[in-house]
Amino acid sequence: MLDALAHTLRRHPDRPAVLGATRTGSVRTTATSGDLADLADRCTAALHARGVRPGGTVGVALRPGPRALAVMLAVHRLGARAAVLDPGAGPDVLRARLALAPPDIVLADAAAQAVAGWARPLAGRARLALPHLAELGPVATVGPRLPGCAPALDAGVRGTPLPRPVDGDGDAAIVFTSGTTSRPRAVVHTRSSLAAGMATVAELVRPGAGRPVLGGTFFVLVPSLASGAPVALPARSPGALSRQLRCLSPQSTYLTPPRLRSVLARGGRFGGRVWTGSAPAGAELLTRVKRAGADEAWGVYALTELFPAAAVEQADKAAFTGDGDLAGALLPGVRAATGASGELLLTGPAARDRYLGEAPDPWIATGDRARLDGGRIVLEGRLKDMVLRRAENVYPGLYEPSLHVAGVELALLVGVPAGDGDERLVAVVQPGPGADPAALRAALAGPLARMGTARPDAVLFDDVPLAGRSLKPDRAATARLAARRLAEGAGR
Structure with missing residues (x-):
């Protein structure tokens, strides 16, 4: 279908492709089919000139839109695979994930680079966090550049001829979904899937x-x-x-x-x-x-x-x-x-x-x-421990280890029903003997900030229920405890 899309865009270059709405309620065309096709061609030529070949990996940190779609068309044409980078995952998780699939190049828009660099304090308030992108590999900017951004993707490579499209099957996309920082897990889709x-x-x-x-x-x-x-x-x-x-x-x-x-x-x-x-x-x-x-x-x-x-x-x-x-x-x-x-x-x-x-x-x-x-x-x-909050999957195993700072004996992330299928994400932290709650909150501030969009809605200090002969933490009982404490007005 990506091949069909590329042909459709070229057959009808003047057809509106991406629409926007103005404040007055009128509809405007933000990109035509020809615009998308031209952008995809430029991305293809630039990535090829930078050494991306069949089987290579391109990290993609772009907001949804025409540029992200053009990049996917370019990666497909080159027979490479796109590794989707999520700014909400937090820098520690992202580093671990990309160690499993090192990218040949990272493509990022100005917003992603701001999150990773000069606007990090502002991004932190929005619960977004990336490591400095240069840690992940060579970086190129797609779209408008702002001060401090990496060079444009096509800087110095304009006019490069287009390679022939790659045919046949192969890896097309890597989407990270779960696992821990020590054992990341990623879904691999092929061109055929x-x-x-x-x-x-x-x-x-x-x-x-x-x-x-x-x-x-x-x-x-x-x-x-x-x-x-x-x-x-x-x-x-x-x-x-x-x-x-x-x-x-x-x-x-x-x-x-x-x-x-x-x-x-x-x-x-x-x-x-x-x-x-x-x-x-x-x-x-x-x-x-x-x-x-x-x-x-x-x-x-x-x-x-x-x-x-x-x-x-x-x-x-x-x-x-x-x-x-x-x-x-x-x-x-x-x-x-x-x-x-x-x-x-x-x-x-x-x-x-x-x-x-x-x-x-x-x-x-x-x-x-x-x-x-x-x-x-x-x-x-x-059956899984996954918590579903605001249409986002949160896997506790990704983040619980970071909550075990000095003074914390046990820590679990659990979901508490919030109505109509949604859940609140709650951290239940068991202080060690003699731990000072104020000092503990201060010690947890850093790990919580690095959790990005997985930051819990509430942090409760309480004993984590245990179960079984091995006295493992009981998630179901912990979730019930969190629900009761929240109903009593605890948490923050």
């Missing part, structure tokens, strides 16, 4: 040429543009997002459940077909979306390892009366099974090839307990 996932999205969403699609993920942008539909990136503020929906009248909209709730809280209206995922979306939320004007409201069950796997429309979800959460019918090509513990296992053409450093494995252990009901997935709870 990405293509299969995007084809499934195209079949499910059926974007039509000419009418806008609102969404910011790679799996939304590529199928839409390849079908001739212009795309719009969701505005950040709820008010601006509501105005955007009103003036664009998108045929399809993809937003996470928290963003849907923020639009509904502002009295925003929807139209066309609305899709949501990345966090639980109950029948009540989907029903509210349809009442706000959507023709259809869909919940999508997907993983980084397989996107998408199943989908359900509001009417079917509201009609479901069985136990558990109806995640939807398996999408074409996806196969499911359950393990001995009831864990949901998935496979299919869009499944990731492997985890970085591990052998290929066609079956994905989802960490979700589920049952299969006539080709539909019914979720019965998570």
Whole structure:
């Protein structure tokens, strides 16, 4: 589909590709198809001139948008793989992750470099943190440069001829998902698995040429543009997002459940077909979306390892009366099974090839307990320790070791239900004998600041419950303890 997109952009160079909304409510074109194609060609030539070859790794620290899409097209053409760098992961985690996949070059926009350098104090208040990017490898700037930024990607290499596109399969993307700083874990998708996932999205969403699609993920942008539909990136503020929906009248909209709730809280209206995922979306939320004007409201069950796997429309979800959460019918090509513990296992053409450093494995252990009901997935709870907060996965094992500063005996990160499927992230810290709470809070300030977007909503000092003959920390009991303490007004 990336090849199809490249051809589509060239066939219709004057067609609007990326749309924006002004404060007055009018629609403007921020990039045409020809603009995207030209940008992708320049990125391809520049990366090739800098030595990126088939099988190489390109670190990508770019905000979603035309430049990030052009970079992905360039990396695909060169037969390299993109390693996605998340500023919210924190510098310690990011260093450990990239030690597993050292990049040949890091591409970063001015915002990412500001987070990593001269604007670090400001970025810290936004819970973003990167190491100095130069620690990760050679750095080049994509987009406008600001003082202190690395040289532009195409600096000194303009006019370099384009290499022939690489054909065949191979690694395409590395997405870090879990593990610890000592044992990072990363999903590796191949060119064929990405293509299969995007084809499934195209079949499910059926974007039509000419009418806008609102969404910011790679799996939304590529199928839409390849079908001739212009795309719009969701505005950040709820008010601006509501105005955007009103003036664009998108045929399809993809937003996470928290963003849907923020639009509904502002009295925003929807139209066309609305899709949501990345966090639980109950029948009540989907029903509210349809009442706000959507023709259809869909919940999508997907993983980084397989996107998408199943989908359900509001009417079917509201009609479901069985136990558990109806995640939807398996999408074409996806196969499911359950393990001995009831864990949901998935496979299919869009499944990731492997985890970085591990052998290929066609079956994905989802960490979700589920049952299969006539080709539909019914979720019965998570088996993993993962905490889901504001549509972001937080893996406690990544961050708990950093909380064990002097004076801390035990520390756990747990999720406490916050309503409608979301969770609050709480650190329960057990002080050692005689530890001074004030000194302990001061000692924890640094590790908490480095946790980025995984920083907990509350820190509680209490004894961590233990269980079993080996007296291991009991996460379930700790979560209940945290919920009770928060209800009593504890924490910060």
